[in-house]
Amino acid sequence: MTEPTHDSSTNTSIFDDRESEVRSYSRNWPVVFDTAKGATLRTVDGDEYLDFFGGAGALNYGHNDEDMKNALLEYISRDGVTHSLDKYTVAKRAFLETFSEKVLEPRGLDYKVMFPGPTGTNAVESALKLARKVTGREAIINFTNSFHGMTLGSLSVTGNSMKRAGAGIPLVHATPMPYDNYFGGVTEDFQWMERVLVDSGSGMNRPAAVIVECVQGEGGINAARAEWLQALDELCKRHEILLIIDDVQMGCGRTGEFFSFEFAGIKPDIVTLSKSIGGYGLPLAVTLFNRELDEWTPGEHNGTFRGNNMAFVTAELALRKYWSDDALQNRTLENGRILRERFSPLVYKYEGKLELRGRGMAFGIAFLESPELAGQVMARCFDKKMLVETAGPSDEVVKFLAPLTLTDEERDRGIEICYEAVDHVLAQQYA
Amino acid sequence: MTEPTHDSSTNTSIFDDRESEVRSYSRNWPVVFDTAKGATLRTVDGDEYLDFFGGAGALNYGHNDEDMKNALLEYISRDGVTHSLDKYTVAKRAFLETFSEKVLEPRGLDYKVMFPGPTGTNAVESALKLARKVTGREAIINFTNSFHGMTLGSLSVTGNSMKRAGAGIPLVHATPMPYDNYFGGVTEDFQWMERVLVDSGSGMNRPAAVIVECVQGEGGINAARAEWLQALDELCKRHEILLIIDDVQMGCGRTGEFFSFEFAGIKPDIVTLSKSIGGYGLPLAVTLFNRELDEWTPGEHNGTFRGNNMAFVTAELALRKYWSDDALQNRTLENGRILRERFSPLVYKYEGKLELRGRGMAFGIAFLESPELAGQVMARCFDKKMLVETAGPSDEVVKFLAPLTLTDEERDRGIEICYEAVDHVLAQQYA
Amino acid sequence: MTEPTHDSSTNTSIFDDRESEVRSYSRNWPVVFDTAKGATLRTVDGDEYLDFFGGAGALNYGHNDEDMKNALLEYISRDGVTHSLDKYTVAKRAFLETFSEKVLEPRGLDYKVMFPGPTGTNAVESALKLARKVTGREAIINFTNSFHGMTLGSLSVTGNSMKRAGAGIPLVHATPMPYDNYFGGVTEDFQWMERVLVDSGSGMNRPAAVIVECVQGEGGINAARAEWLQALDELCKRHEILLIIDDVQMGCGRTGEFFSFEFAGIKPDIVTLSKSIGGYGLPLAVTLFNRELDEWTPGEHNGTFRGNNMAFVTAELALRKYWSDDALQNRTLENGRILRERFSPLVYKYEGKLELRGRGMAFGIAFLESPELAGQVMARCFDKKMLVETAGPSDEVVKFLAPLTLTDEERDRGIEICYEAVDHVLAQQYA
Amino acid sequence: MTEPTHDSSTNTSIFDDRESEVRSYSRNWPVVFDTAKGATLRTVDGDEYLDFFGGAGALNYGHNDEDMKNALLEYISRDGVTHSLDKYTVAKRAFLETFSEKVLEPRGLDYKVMFPGPTGTNAVESALKLARKVTGREAIINFTNSFHGMTLGSLSVTGNSMKRAGAGIPLVHATPMPYDNYFGGVTEDFQWMERVLVDSGSGMNRPAAVIVECVQGEGGINAARAEWLQALDELCKRHEILLIIDDVQMGCGRTGEFFSFEFAGIKPDIVTLSKSIGGYGLPLAVTLFNRELDEWTPGEHNGTFRGNNMAFVTAELALRKYWSDDALQNRTLENGRILRERFSPLVYKYEGKLELRGRGMAFGIAFLESPELAGQVMARCFDKKMLVETAGPSDEVVKFLAPLTLTDEERDRGIEICYEAVDHVLAQQYA
DSSP: OOOOOOOOOOOOHHHHHHBOTTOOHHHHSOSEEEEEEBTEEEETTSOEEEESSHHHHTOTTOBSOHHHHHHHHHHHHTTBOOBOTTSEEHHHHHHHHHIIIIIIGGGTOOEEEEOOOSSHHHHHHHHHHHHHHHHOOOEEEEETTOOOOSSHHHHHTOOOHHHHHTTSSOOOSEEEEOOTTTTTTOSOTTHHHHHHHHOTTSOOOOEEEEEEOSEETTTTSEEOOHHHHHHHHHHHHHTTOEEEEEOTTTTTTTTSSSSTTGGGTOOOSEEEEOGGGGSSSOOOOEEEEEGGGOOOOTTSSOOTTSOBHHHHHHHHHHHHHHSSSSHHHHHHHHHHHHHHHHHHHHHHHTTTTEEEEEETTEEEEEESSOTHHHHHHHHHHHHTTEEOEEESTTSOEEEEOOOTTOOHHHHHHHHHHHHHHHHHHHHHHTO | OOOOOOOOOOOOHHHHHHBOTTOOHHHHSOSEEEEEEBTEEEETTOOEEEESSHHHHTOTTOBSOHHHHHHHHHHHHTTBOOBOTTSEEHHHHHHHHHIIIIIIGGGTOOEEEEOOOSSHHHHHHHHHHHHHHHHOOOEEEEETTOOOOSSHHHHHTOOOHHHHHTTSSOOOSEEEEOOTTTTTTOSOTTHHHHHHHHOTTSOOOOEEEEEEOSEETTTTSEEOOHHHHHHHHHHHHHTTOEEEEEOTTTTTTTTSSSSTTGGGTOOOSEEEEOGGGGSSSOOOOEEEEEGGGOOOOTTSSOOTTSOBHHHHHHHHHHHHHHSSSSHHHHHHHHHHHHHHHHHHHHHHHTTTTEEEEEETTEEEEEESSOTHHHHHHHHHHHHTTEEOEEESTTSOEEEEOOOTTOOHHHHHHHHHHHHHHHHHHHHHHTO | OOOOOOOOOOOOHHHHHHBOTTOOHHHHSOSEEEEEEBTEEEETTSOEEEESSHHHHTOTTOBSOHHHHHHHHHHHHTTBOOBOTTSEEHHHHHHHHHIIIIIIGGGTOOEEEEOOOSSHHHHHHHHHHHHHHHHOOOEEEEETTOOOOSSHHHHHTOOOHHHHHTTSSOOOSEEEEOOTTTTTTOSOTTHHHHHHHHOTTSOOOOEEEEEEOSEETTTTSEEOOHHHHHHHHHHHHHHTOEEEEEOTTTTTTTTSSSSTTGGGTOOOSEEEEOGGGGSSSOOOOEEEEEGGGOOOOTTSSOOTTSOBHHHHHHHHHHHHHHSSSSHHHHHHHHHHHHHHHHHHHHHHHTTTTEEEEEETTEEEEEESSOTHHHHHHHHHHHHTTEEOEEESTTSOEEEEOOOTTOOHHHHHHHHHHHHHHHHHHHHHHTO | OOOOOOOOOOOOHHHHHHBOTTOOHHHHSOSEEEEEEBTEEEETTSOEEEESSHHHHTOTTOBSOHHHHHHHHHHHHTTBOOBOTTSEEHHHHHHHHHIIIIIIGGGTOOEEEEOOOSSHHHHHHHHHHHHHHHHOOOEEEEETTOOOOSSHHHHHTOOOHHHHHTTSSOOOSEEEEOOTTTTTTOSOTTHHHHHHHHOTTSOOOOEEEEEEOSEETTTTSEEOOHHHHHHHHHHHHHHTOEEEEEOTTTTTTTTSSSSTTGGGTOOOSEEEEOGGGGSSSOOOOEEEEEGGGOOOOTTSSOOTTSOBHHHHHHHHHHHHHHSSSSHHHHHHHHHHHHHHHHHHHHHHHTTTTEEEEEETTEEEEEESSOTHHHHHHHHHHHHTTEEOEEESTTSOEEEEOOOTTOOHHHHHHHHHHHHHHHHHHHHHHTO
């Protein structure tokens, strides 16, 4: 078979002509990317972009990690099984063993592991199904500004009104509750939620589960406090409601520790992982749950790509490489501190206009008065060859999900570019 | 990074201990697979299995096609972008161009292409959303014994009661209609469906769309006739209902032509593809729809792995390799004929006990009186080192989704093993 | 307190000004009615209308029956309790005793009696609730062209699309099945329904109950055959689905016997009664069900007017007066025969244009080709001082629900007026 | 027709044998009532009970008001039309004219009047339908401890969990918000509600309407403050959400003025009335709404007993008799003040154990620590020949809905009996 002539043109007409209007990132970054390494994306014409977007959380270990790449090349070269559904394979066995040894056992988490299909929304759907099946209840409590996915079950527990409207049917069975700090600390935590659960006349259907992100990424890098999560956990236990932590975006070390809930010392009933769990940006998802919840009938939930062996290979290697010691975790926490420190002068300079948010390397710069400035920062960064995304209900937050493995130089360069951009747009706005 | 010692043991204890009870295929095939090529899967201890299961439709071109493998190795080696969401990449551009050139244009199908997330159920969810959004209606007509996926939207249009029960909430908004030949030809086609659509007092909510498979795979290899599909298409047009063909399992040449609906000469409004579209067993899905339906708002539906570039690379190559001429198509139709021919003596021998079903290389052997015999055939084939699956509401059908690329020898060996197994279990049963 | 001067003007401006556009009957009959007796309604200016509309089934014993009137006057005069919710009252006790003695016991029906609120839709809502509670299932099977009421539960099992659209939300949980003769006898009864219940892959949620009218009134006077009802009853028993007969409009002797299902020899699990059960046109409803289904918690369903004592008084008297022997029943059957006989010449004269429908004194004349003729007949009858309604999905049926107590002269006059009207509009149409 | 021998026995066996277990009031008050007048109910054996229960709000003018009785006897005697659906009748015309003149016009309320069927839940269902139809949205905001009725639409906006569970299906489309003072004044009013409406990421479906009672009766006599209702009204206007006041129980003068919302100076978009609107305890309901909302199609909502002429007669007279001047209103406010004054010593005596609630003659005594004491008070009052009900999510409130027309002697006697009962049970409890 003849290889296609590698097309290095900058032509984007096929996208305009064929790809659905639903495409989004390419609208802000209208260049054609070709190769990538670490924190760098390179276009067809050789431009290099510093990637603080990080595949929306799927690239915690950067692009094309050299060790994973080699493992992948070796696996493919020797014709390792690629596609296996839920058959037993060597690659899946290695993943399960390493996941047990490096992740579950050290943390005292005796979870069963389910492969629900290779995307975050598959994991969330399976978590909601299981919670409903086990409890016999239908209602779910979610939180303001949550994001859990785009399929119907996940979308019904997602906050964003534009995305909800896309469902085309009324999304029911979920009741939103205020996320931590939703009222700026004025209202007692869980006052409302606790009360409607206790009050038999509240009109609230008794929930099967609560689903929550420890840091809300799409929602605007809102980080819940440990004590808030602990109180939520305690409240769930008291009312016999299952606690689902959606760690699709914030797991795999984004906040420092492997799971984003570890710092609070809680053990959720169900956990969803995807995005960076595959290590190399390959589709993979797992649903974890307490052993006693494993009431599934064989095949009751399934999916064609639930056994993505290439992803097992890179996932397994990522766990061994990055989670055998606490080096990455420490570096993430340290880099997180540095980010906050470096950007804090802007908070003082533009008092009341700006807020720094997040935990670990989930970092956000929120524009409190003029949401549109975040988009201007994104555009200015792009001009300076840096990719950052916006988030939040009004896209008012500049969101960093940079590779955790970025070098000091990359970190500093990113900070410098973005600092200048933020300073620039604010100076213009408030001149 | 040190490579792990390749573990060639046959130990399966980690699966028993850690993997959720939801696992299914591994229960019937309790061996550990290691490598694969074409129609062959090899276990850790060197046993070779002839694969007529074909990744449930994801491996139309067999395991680890040599050309795709080389393209993949080359792409990975040169650090081609792996993960890109919906950014523009060279790999995605090549896929779109080749898909246009090899698939859409020759068939006069001017569809927009959407990447909804890399699994079939993502494609189905996006199709249902779009149909509801465009029409402003909620109801969907599905068919008896349909299978469309496991997330909440797809599950609500899926027939299987065990899988539906897994939802844990009442699945609503879908009304099943009888699939072709549901009454053995006794009842006029669409008598009931047409009547409830016309009758303003029927109690049927006016549907946004009809979703249908041209051959129902999971439902038991039920093949709709061309005239039935034409009548359905015509009925949809008359009532301004969108026609969605779910070609996730039956597309990419399974029935001969690229799309399973081509033989009927119809042009659906929306088409879903996944499984074999990636070529190499890698997760990928696309949703196709008429240009004028493209009313999506940017980002209204999204998904982290919607841009799986490794799959773009193999998908693009698969289209060039297999769909530049009609060789594969002809071979598929020829092999389909041969399968029917070779098994027909059994139909005569065991009159009324057995039925051959399907179209092209979607082939089924249904046990009409004793559904459990299909499972016995599967087990006996496994003993003879051949993988075949069962399907149908009572798992009464032995289902072949063999690679379309299998050799004559593999084809003949598969037929021989399975023929003997069918003959054996029937002889025992009716002795 | 001064009595208001009795206003005998024909002024209707207050209706135009104040009453909602939702009003309907007054649009076709724009006169102000003042008094009524038997089958006669008299307007403020002394015009007398022959009433074959019969309060849409609420006036089986005619307007203002003299015996009931006297009982009512006596009860009110002696300050009998008017309003009692579900407290014990003398009037309610007498009703229960007489209902047991005259209705339940002679028919061997050992039903519990529930007072669900004084309208048909209250009875239907309570029946659906009970069926769901007892079975633990949500789905309900209803029939094409059914009518069960306007509150959300009842509306969801009602066929009429205009009325369904009024809900403003998708109506779910009900699946319509073809009513008897829906396909003109061409398709085997229950072929579709039985199959989807048996087939575990049909996509049909397993139903809690079937709800059906033995003669569909609003749906166009469609009368189910005894053998169809028997087969339905048998099918329900076989699948452990509860059978609810909605006898709100067709009960209380409309079809001859007290219950419309008696002729088929079946004993439904749940029966709803309203409309004529009050005897005098006063609001009352009862829900009847097998003793073992009585799993209600006290107060789990309630309603302010569930104990309407004036209605108990007239209801009790109606039962004693009309159901102590079979005179009314026989007269109803005889009058029904006469209606059919007298109109049959038109069926021959306008072959294929006209169909006579119904059972007992539920009688309909359907215009098969030109639905609008029914409305013309209604208008012409009104000009001739006779009230008849239209029914059916296209308002294509002239519907008689005349008082069962009408005199021979009234019957003959009504037939004469309507016969002429039908003949006239058909002659004009097909001239 | 022979009258039945008036049965003056105390036998209740027919109730035990025939009436469904759903009956409730008769369990606490197991006597057979025969006649009634004003605030007195008399049993078959001549016992007289002082009625502070008042038909759960349906008897604001007491039992069998003499003037209404005479009007009714006259109407029945002259064979006034009893049953008319929505035909024009003299009785309905008089009601509409008097309702306009005495109620709507003096208050500057230019509402259209709809007759939705004769019970409160019919009115609520029609209000919800209309709000959804007009806005094109599905979601409704209701409040903690609300009560709106037992049919499916009304039940979905009702708070009580026992009654909700009776539905047998998940009740969706409604989201409860905290009623006034739900947090004892600690939390800012509407903080939560306003925020989720403003925040496009809150996950709250945009509502069609808010439905609220100005005083929650079944919910435990919780009275909203004027400023709370004003703020709610203002919030609805700002967000283009319709405001529905459910005045079924608290309208018709219960709180002093005719409508319970008048004191707050607001004009709701939609108002429901039932219970006392009929005047004499006869079933009647009306739905009122702003003229521009009258988008109903003729017959889109209907109901057999929507034209209950006997109720029109008594309703019309009640309006003329009691709402031609402000005597009743003043007396209600004065009696309300007296109730509070007379019971306040108990609040001081049992500090922290007791709370007085309500507005006008909607009066409640809440037991803050020991809910079961309310039931003990009810029982002790019954022993002393007085009827009072309990309310609230734990049945912790003794609820007075005495006739507004009660004499000073009756008022004082009722206070005396109940005061002693409350004092007694508290003294026992805290001895």
